[in-house]
Amino acid sequence: xxxxxxxxxxxxxQEGESSxxxxxxxxSGLRGLFWYRQDPGKGPEFLFTLYSAGEEKEKExxxxxxTKKESFLHITAPKPEDSATYLCAVPYSSASKIIFGSGTxxxxxx
Amino acid sequence: GAVVSQHPSRVICKSGTSVKIECRSLDFQATTMxxxxxxxxxxxxxxxxxxxxxKATYEQGVEKDKFLINHASLTLSTLxxxxxxxxxxxxxxxxxRARGVGADTQYFGPGTRLTVL
Numbered sequence: 001x002x003x004x005x006x007x008x009x010x011x012x013x014q015e016g017e018s019s020x021x022x023x024x025x026x027x028s029g030l031r032g033l034f035w036y037r038q039d040p041g042k043g044p045e046f047l048f049t050l051y052s053a054g055e056e057k058e059k060e061x062x063x064x065x066x067t068k069k070e071s072f073l074h075i076t077a078p079k080p081e082d083s084a085t086y087l088c089a090v091p092y093s094s095a096s097k098i099i100f101g102s103g104t105x106x107x108x109x110x
Numbered sequence: 111g112a113v114v115s116q117h118p119s120r121v122i123c124k125s126g127t128s129v130k131i132e133c134r135s136l137d138f139q140a141t142t143m144x145x146x147x148x149x150x151x152x153x154x155x156x157x158x159x160x161x162x163x164x165k166a167t168y169e170q171g172v173e174k175d176k177f178l179i180n181h182a183s184l185t186l187s188t189l190x191x192x193x194x195x196x197x198x199x200x201x202x203x204x205x206x207r208a209r210g211v212g213a214d215t216q217y218f219g220p221g222t223r224l225t226v227l
Contacts, residue, residue, distance in 0.1 A: 043218035
């Protein structure tokens with residue numbers, strides 16, 4: 001069964017304190033893994049697509065990495081404006097739709 | 111690039127009325143559009159998949175006669191909530207999948223907050 005699990009559910013960090021969010025998945029024939037950021041009351045904002053194990057992508061203080069079983073979203077020296085819910089998702093094995101994890105609520109204290 | 115808009119951003123209506131929400135891909139053609147619903151502090155729940163020129167595919171438990179979806183062109187899909195009731199109050203979000211490069215990546219609209227009184 002296709003499944004996506006994110007951890008931790010919530011993470012509170014001090015400004016400047018680096019950390020990582022985890023997304024583990026079970027799907028046959030991975031066709032991509034997506035990371036999104038969602039602010040309260042808004043739609044998810046696209047961050048990254050990773051296609052194969054070993055791939056890495058960076059955007060400002062965020063870096064996403066991918067292995068055969070999981071992906072990490074590393075956040076380096078975060079700022080309060082990085083506070084949001086981070087969602088990962090993968091396409092279903094046999095359909096065009098994607099399955100979301102439950103998200104990690106990240107809170108950065110000044 | 112890959113901008114998706116939704117209109118309206120917020121709507122309040124009386125019970126029994128119908129509400130139409132528009133989703134547009136502004137700078138790309140979308141082969142497929144998706145409609146989601148999100149309750150507070152929960153992740154997105156897929157309602158239906160919409161392909162241009164064909165009938166939408168609804169997820170299990172979603173009433174197709176209540177949530178009418180029309181995908182008239184490669185840049186526009188609409189969701190109509192018919193005879194809305196308070197339990198339909200939610201945050202509705204659409205997404206669009208682009209052709210070609212970055213296939214399968216979905217780009218999301220800003221969402222529509224529906225409140226049924």
